[in-house]
Amino acid sequence: MSAPSTAITLANLATHYPALQIVLPLVTAPLVVLLRGTRLVWLIAFAVTLACLGIAVDLYAQVLQQGEISYAMGGWAPPVGIEYRVDRFNGLMLILICAIAAVVLPFARTSVEKEVADNRLSLFWAAWLLCFTGLLGIVITGDAFNVFVFLEVSSLSTYALIACARDRRALTSAFQYLIMGTIGATFILIGIGLLYMLTGTLNMADLAERLPAVTQARTLNAAFGFIVVGCSLKLALFPLHLWMPNAYAFAPSAVTAFIAATATKVSIYVMLRFFYTVFGAEFSFGSMPLGEVLMTLSIIAMFSGSLVAIYERNVKRMLAYSSVAQIGYITLGISLATTSGLAAGMLHLINHAMIKAGLFMAMGAVVYRLGSCRLDQLSGLGKQMPWTMAAFVAGGLSLIGVPLTTGFVSKWHLASAGFGAGLPLVPVAILASSLLAVIYVWKVIETAYLRAPLENATPVKEAPISLLIPMWIMVAANFGFGIQGTVIWQAVQQAAVQLTGGV
Amino acid sequence: MNWIEHYNYWMVILLMMLGFYTIIARGNLVKKIIGLNIFQTSVFILFISMGKIPGGVAPILRDDPTTVYSNPLPHVLILTAIVVGVATTALALALVVRINEAYGTIEEDDIHDLDTGSL
Amino acid sequence: MTHHFILRVITKLLIPLILLFALYVQFHGDFGPGGGFQAGVIFAAGLVLYALVFGLDTASQVIKEWVLLLLVPLGVLIYAGVGLASLYFGGNYLDYNVLAHDPVHGQHLGILLVELGVGVTVAAVLTTIFFSFAGRGQRDVNEVLKKSSGDGDAGQTS
Numbered sequence: 001m002s003a004p005s006t007a008i009t010l011a012n013l014a015t016h017y018p019a020l021q022i023v024l025p026l027v028t029a030p031l032v033v034l035l036r037g038t039r040l041v042w043l044i045a046f047a048v049t050l051a052c053l054g055i056a057v058d059l060y061a062q063v064l065q066q067g068e069i070s071y072a073m074g075g076w077a078p079p080v081g082i083e084y085r086v087d088r089f090n091g092l093m094l095i096l097i098c099a100i101a102a103v104v105l106p107f108a109r110t111s112v113e114k115e116v117a118d119n120r121l122s123l124f125w126a127a128w129l130l131c132f133t134g135l136l137g138i139v140i141t142g143d144a145f146n147v148f149v150f151l152e153v154s155s156l157s158t159y160a161l162i163a164c165a166r167d168r169r170a171l172t173s174a175f176q177y178l179i180m181g182t183i184g185a186t187f188i189l190i191g192i193g194l195l196y197m198l199t200g201t202l203n204m205a206d207l208a209e210r211l212p213a214v215t216q217a218r219t220l221n222a223a224f225g226f227i228v229v230g231c232s233l234k235l236a237l238f239p240l241h242l243w244m245p246n247a248y249a250f251a252p253s254a255v256t257a258f259i260a261a262t263a264t265k266v267s268i269y270v271m272l273r274f275f276y277t278v279f280g281a282e283f284s285f286g287s288m289p290l291g292e293v294l295m296t297l298s299i300i301a302m303f304s305g306s307l308v309a310i311y312e313r314n315v316k317r318m319l320a321y322s323s324v325a326q327i328g329y330i331t332l333g334i335s336l337a338t339t340s341g342l343a344a345g346m347l348h349l350i351n352h353a354m355i356k357a358g359l360f361m362a363m364g365a366v367v368y369r370l371g372s373c374r375l376d377q378l379s380g381l382g383k384q385m386p387w388t389m390a391a392f393v394a395g396g397l398s399l400i401g402v403p404l405t406t407g408f409v410s411k412w413h414l415a416s417a418g419f420g421a422g423l424p425l426v427p428v429a430i431l432a433s434s435l436l437a438v439i440y441v442w443k444v445i446e447t448a449y450l451r452a453p454l455e456n457a458t459p460v461k462e463a464p465i466s467l468l469i470p471m472w473i474m475v476a477a478n479f480g481f482g483i484q485g486t487v488i489w490q491a492v493q494q495a496a497v498q499l500t501g502g503v
Numbered sequence: 504m505n506w507i508e509h510y511n512y513w514m515v516i517l518l519m520m521l522g523f524y525t526i527i528a529r530g531n532l533v534k535k536i537i538g539l540n541i542f543q544t545s546v547f548i549l550f551i552s553m554g555k556i557p558g559g560v561a562p563i564l565r566d567d568p569t570t571v572y573s574n575p576l577p578h579v580l581i582l583t584a585i586v587v588g589v590a591t592t593a594l595a596l597a598l599v600v601r602i603n604e605a606y607g608t609i610e611e612d613d614i615h616d617l618d619t620g621s622l
Numbered sequence: 623m624t625h626h627f628i629l630r631v632i633t634k635l636l637i638p639l640i641l642l643f644a645l646y647v648q649f650h651g652d653f654g655p656g657g658g659f660q661a662g663v664i665f666a667a668g669l670v671l672y673a674l675v676f677g678l679d680t681a682s683q684v685i686k687e688w689v690l691l692l693l694v695p696l697g698v699l700i701y702a703g704v705g706l707a708s709l710y711f712g713g714n715y716l717d718y719n720v721l722a723h724d725p726v727h728g729q730h731l732g733i734l735l736v737e738l739g740v741g742v743t744v745a746a747v748l749t750t751i752f753f754s755f756a757g758r759g760q761r762d763v764n765e766v767l768k769k770s771s772g773d774g775d776a777g778q779t780s
Contacts, residue, residue: 012712019705019715027702030695075717145580152587156594163598168605172614175598179526182539182591186546189584193550196577561655582659586744593751600758 014062017055018071018084021094022137024048024055029129036122042109045125049105052136053098060091070142078142079203085142089346089495093139093269096350100261100357101132107470108254111364115252116164124164131157131259135266144192144202144278147270148185151234154266155181158259162251173246180243184233188270191227194219195278207278215283224288227274235267237331238301241324245312248320253364256316260323261357265349268330272342275334276499285337294335299429301328306436310443315373316363318440319356322399325433326352332426333414341417343489343496348410350488351481355398355407358474362392365463365471378444380453381460388463389448391471396441398478401434406478409485511552518545530611532602536595543588550577550584626675633675640668648741652730658737662744669745670752678756690750697743704735 013020028048032041062069063086071084086094108128116124134154138147159181163174196202198219199210214220229240236244244264248256275284285291305325312318330352333345363373365388370377382389398405411430418426453459462468481488506513518541525538554577562575603609606617648661673681705716713720718732 016709016715019709023702023705023715027699027706030698030702033695034692072714073716075714075719145583149583149587152591156587156590159594159598163601168602169618171598171602171605172618175532175595175602178591178595178598179535179539183523183526183542186543190546190549193546193553193577193580196580197553202576563654586659589748596755600755 014058016071017059017062018069018086018140019073021052021055021059021140022084022133024052025129025133025136029126029133032122032126032129041122041125042105045129046102046105046109048129049098049102049132052132053095053102056091056094056098059086060088060095062086063088063091079201079206082146083142083203083205084140085205086140087495088491088498089272090139090269092346092350092491092495093266094136096265096353097132097135097139097262100353101258103470103473104254104258104261104357104361107257107361107364107467108252110464110466111254111368112252114368115166115254117166120164124161127157127160127164128255128258130154131161131263135262138266139269142204144195144204144207146202147273148189148192151185151188151270154263155185155234158255158263161255161259162247164255165250165252167250169246170250173243173250177243177247180233180240184230184240187226187230187233189230191223191225191230194223194226198223204273204278208280211279211283215287220283221288224279224284228271228290231267231271231274235264235271235331236324236327238297238304238324238328241301241305241327244324245317245320248323248360249314249317253316253360253367257357257360257364260320260360261353264323264327265353268327268334268345268349272334272346272499276342281337281500291335291337294331298328298332298335301325302332302429302433303436306433306440309440310436312440313375315366315375315378315444316360318375318444319359319363322437322440323352323356325437326356326399329411329414329430329433332429333417336417336421336423336426338417338421339493339496339500340413340420342500343493344410344413344417346492346495347413347489350492351398351406351410351478354474354477354481355395358395358471358478359392359399361467361471361474362388362395365467368463368467369460375444375447377454377457378447379451379457380448382445382449384453384460385462387468388471389445391468391475392448393445394475395478396445398482400437400441403482404479405482406485406488407482409482409489413489511548515545515549515552518542518548532599532609532611533596535611536592536599539595540588540592543584543591547581547584547588550581553577629675633671637668637672640671641665644668644745648737649734651737652733658740658742659744661737662741662746663748665741665745666748666752669749673752673756678753682753685749687750687753690746690753693742693746694750697739697741697746700739700742701736702739704732704739708732 025048028044032045035041035044059069069086070078071086072078073082073084076082112121112124131154134150134152134157137150138154141147141150155178159174159178162177163171192202195207195211198214198217199207201207201210211220233240248260251259275281275290302325305321305323305328309318309321309325312321326348330345330348333341333343333348335341336344366373366378366381366385369385370381394405398407401407401411411434415427415430418424418430522538522540522542522545525541526535529535529538554574556571556573559571559573562572599609602614606614608614608617644661644665647656647664648658651657651661669681669685672684704718704721708717708720709715711720716732716736718729719725721728721731
């Protein structure tokens with residue numbers, strides 16, 4: 001078959017990267033279902049994830065060179081058609097999601113074999129790819145309704161992934177998450193509907209142009225409220241976080257590592273996109289008391305999350321509560337409503353994704369050997385699984401924010417952004433909450449290294465190398481970006497300047 | 504502002520609150536799903552009623568230039584949302600079936616008791 | 623097998639009409655209200671009706687479960703394949719204009735294929751959902767029947 005004259009070439013393939021970013025995993029998911037039951041399935045999924053990572057990196061490079069990329073789906077020019085838009089912020093998010101997926105996938109292959117029934121494996125990978133597609137789609141799209149669709153694609157597949165675990169409590173936590181997640185997504189849908197009523201458009205850039213004319217309308221306030229609450233549910237902001245601990249604790253470990261590092265982060269992205277691009281900072285933080293509300297909730301989240309984590313005996317649940325606290329840090333940075341606060345929030349968003357992916361993978365390796373991650377069963381594990389526990393310690397140091405780790409870099413910037421905004425209490429709160437993190441991380445370290453193994457416990461071996469390598473890649477990233485702290489910081493600063501500096 | 508003119512919104516609010524109440528107050532998981540469906544339906548009505556234009560006809564191109572068309576976009580959006588709703592309901596029911604197989608009950612309180620007993 | 627005689631006759635009369643109507647909604651979707659999702663739902667409704675009246679075993683002889691599981695991803699692949707084809711012919715993703723020499727024909731062809739993919743997937747998914755739920759229920763019923771051995775009234779499920 002001879003190619004037509006206008007045929008796609010390698011040179012113009014790059015112009016279609018925004019579409020391919022989504023389409024590649026989307027097409028692979030049904031293929032995986034068709035190819036069921038083969039080892040090939042995982043290889044294909046991994047190859048596609050790597051290809052997506054390549055595309056994401058290339059897209060970001062394109063953005064750095066020539067500014068924002070806009071891609072018209074179906075050839076319909078925006079604002080009529082659906083627009084895919086890549087800028088400095090979501091370019092970074094795309095890389096983050098793809099990189100986390102690429103590191104967690106090799107881990108998942110081994111870990112999932114133990115935690116998911118064999119006959120479900122090919123469907124598991126299909127759901128995984130759909131979840132990946134959904135997350136990328138939320139980030140890349142420039143259309144408000146499309147956000148809802150991809151949000152549901154990723155959420156529905158996440159519920160299925162969580163329910164894949166063998167523990168029956170996974171079913172109830174998936175159900176709980178489904179109810180809460182659907183309410184959150186429906187709230188976002190209501191908000192988008194109200195925005196559409198006001199303006200007659202769904203394109204984000206177009207919305208941003210038309211909304212300033214109607215800032216007096218009460219409908220706008222209602223739309224804002226619905227979207228904020230919906231996003232807060234999805235990102236597990238303090239009083240709306242109740243779905244998260246169980247979902248993280250009982251999901252297969254690889255799924256936990258993946259969604260803890262990406263799903264909530266993507267929801268934060270959606271919220272920021274609406275705050276800054278659609279509603280505009282002036283409306284969000286000026287007309288609406290968003291800064292005050294968000295800051296109060298963030299600080300409560302930082303302390304309540306850490307406090308509950310201290311008393312938690314299941315380490316995965318402990319880490320989930322610690323995520324509630326860490327999300328508090330991110331929203332605290334956002335609530336400062338300054339460019340440096342926003343950048344610090346984004347930085348912690350990326351860093352926390354790396355920290356939690358590493359920590360949950362370490363716990364996944366423990367579950368792989370022990371079949372559980374109850375704190376008392378970890379006794380003496382420091383000698384039996386030295387590499388795994390060392391990775392946990394390293395990740396824990398980053399979580400606390402010890403110098404030379406990414407956690408330190410982002411907390412440093414958060415604290416200085418707090419000073420910059422004239423709120424000296426913010427650094428104090430960050431420091432105090434970090435001290436609480438020391439306590440719960442220390443509890444795990446103490447149990448693993450200083451206690452003798454339980455008498456009736458059968459000694460276990462170190463985790464297989466296929467689990468250790470992804471884990472240590474994340475740990476290395478934590479220290480690498482901690483020492484070279486300016487690399488990400490500069491990128492997020494540019495992203496923050498772009499978000500706050502108008503369209 | 505005449506509130507009778509906005510009766511569709513009152514219906515939306517009524518349905519939304521009914522659904523929301525059912526989700527929160529009922530311990531039976533299937534009833535929760537029903538509540539969730541009512542809740543979603545209220546949003547569908549919100550969207551569809553905004554696309555209605557008095558005297559508007561189905562948006563199929565006619566030769567007469569004076570024809571008033573209803574706005575098709577909300578319908579398309581809601582068709583998508585309905586698909587999502589169907590998928591959510593199917594997944595939720597599938598989970599309930601498996602919860603019933605694993606626990607032997609679909610009452611939230613009983614499940615909670617069984618879980619805390621097994622911890 | 624003589625239970626519900628009227629129901630069986632009427633169903634047999636109705637099902638071809640339902641399936642035909644589904645095809646009409648599917649292929650007339652270009653010119654009037656309709657489209658893949660509606661058509662798929664109607665088509666699945668026809669199959670579900672058949673399964674309800676004649677039992678799951680008979681229905682799964684009519685349409686095998688592995689066929690359904692094949693059709694679910696196939697429809698998605700048709701949809702995505704159209705998009706990839708338009709990429710191949712030099713347009714944006716899902717840009718139907720480039721699919722034929724004339725953009726109008728291209729739009730026709732594109733939407734027809736895409737809606738076909740949607741229809742196939744929706745019909746297959748909804749039937750699969752029904753089959754898998756009903757299949758579980760039937761297993762339970764069979765167990766109950768085995769326990770209460772020989773109550774005689776198996777007309778509901780077989």
